[in-house]
Amino acid sequence: MxxxxxxxxxxxxxxxxxxxxxxxxxxxxxxxxxxxxxxxxxxxxxxxxxxxxxxxxxxxxxxxxxxxxxxxxxxxxxxxxxxxxxxxxxxxxxxxxxxxxxIPPGPAGAVAIRAFDIRRQGDFLHYRVLLTRNAPGQEAFRGRMRFMADALKDGNPVKIELSAATAVAAPPSEIAAPGVGADPFSLVFEQFQRSTGVLRLPPGVAIRSVNLEVLEDGVIRATRDATIVDAAPEGSAPGVTP
CATH class of the missing domain: 1.20.5 (Single alpha-helices involved in coiled-coils or other helix-helix interfaces)
Known part of the structure; x- marks a missing residue:
């Protein structure tokens, strides 16, 4: 047990x-x-x-x-x-x-007519002008254009001042700043200005050429002659007389 x-x-x-x-x-x-x-x-x-x-x-x-x-x-x-x-x-x-x-060489402020041509179209003359001025840092030139025509009237040579039918002035670039006035031939620019416009042909005269005068206070500062040519046929581009 x-x-x-x-x-x-x-x-x-x-x-x-x-x-x-x-x-x-x-x-x-x-x-x-x-x-x-x-x-x-x-x-x-x-x-x-x-x-x-x-x-x-x-x-x-x-x-x-x-x-x-x-x-x-x-x-x-x-x-x-x-x-x-x-x-x-x-x-x-x-x-x-x-x-x-x-810009022409010469004294400061000298104005030059670089291009001028004039063309007949019906009873009107169309002109184109390019003006320059040797004016660095000077005030704008203020003057006007005058168009004097060498013409024949009754067989006698005469000089006639042409009036504007219409006129258009436009700056070629931002440098030019022409003024706008009541006179279509007025000029306001610093270095250069391009101007185009229309002259009225007086009745009873035969115009052979036109003399452009640039005036300042009534004094002629530049002058240039242009022979009148007929307007170019439609589609062609007229040139600028040098």
Missing amino acids: TVRRLILRGLGLILALLLVFVAGALVMHFGMHRGQHQQILDLQARVDTLRMTEAETNARLAGLQGQLDVELATRRTLEDTLARQQQELGRTRDQLAFYEQL
């Missing part, structure tokens, strides 16, 4: 120890799995955060790329505009150089 009791008591102890061992193993196993699961959850949360950061970075990158595209387009537009303005500036400089060559 004693030996069996001891054996049973030993078996019970062994069984108890085995249960304790199994319980401990189970506790350790589930504890380890809970730790790994938490680590997996933490890693997943970190991955989600990184994905959100990547999406935000991509959005910012797309916005910056859009701004860069706009700035590049603006830059190209500005470069094109600058190129056109430089070309226009070059043309303006060429025109300025050309008209500066037309």
Whole structure:
């Protein structure tokens, strides 16, 4: 009885120890799995955060790329505009150089008639005039034109002052600034002025040539003759008498 009791008591102890061992193993196993699961959850949360950061970075990158595209387009537009303005500036400089060559040498304020032609068309004479003045830094020239015709009346040579039928005056560029007045022959310019207009042919006379006079305060400052020619046929371009 004693030996069996001891054996049973030993078996019970062994069984108890085995249960304790199994319980401990189970506790350790589930504890380890809970730790790994938490680590997996933490890693997943970190991955989600990184994905959100990547999406935000991509959005910012797309916005910056859009701004860069706009700035590049603006830059190209500005470069094109600058190129056109430089070309226009070059043309303006060429025109300025050309008209500066037309300015006659001589004392400051000297006026010259650079071109003058006159053409007959019906009962009218159409004229074109280009005037220049050597006047750097001076005030504008103020005067007027007078057209004196060499004519024949009743077989006798006479001089006749021609009157205006209509007249148009226009500056060739921004440098010239002619004034506008009641007198169609009035002149107001600094360096050069182009003028066109129409003269009335008086009846009963035969005009051979016309003398252009540029007056300042009644004093003749420049003069030039032009022979009257018939108007060019329609479609052709009349030239300017040098």
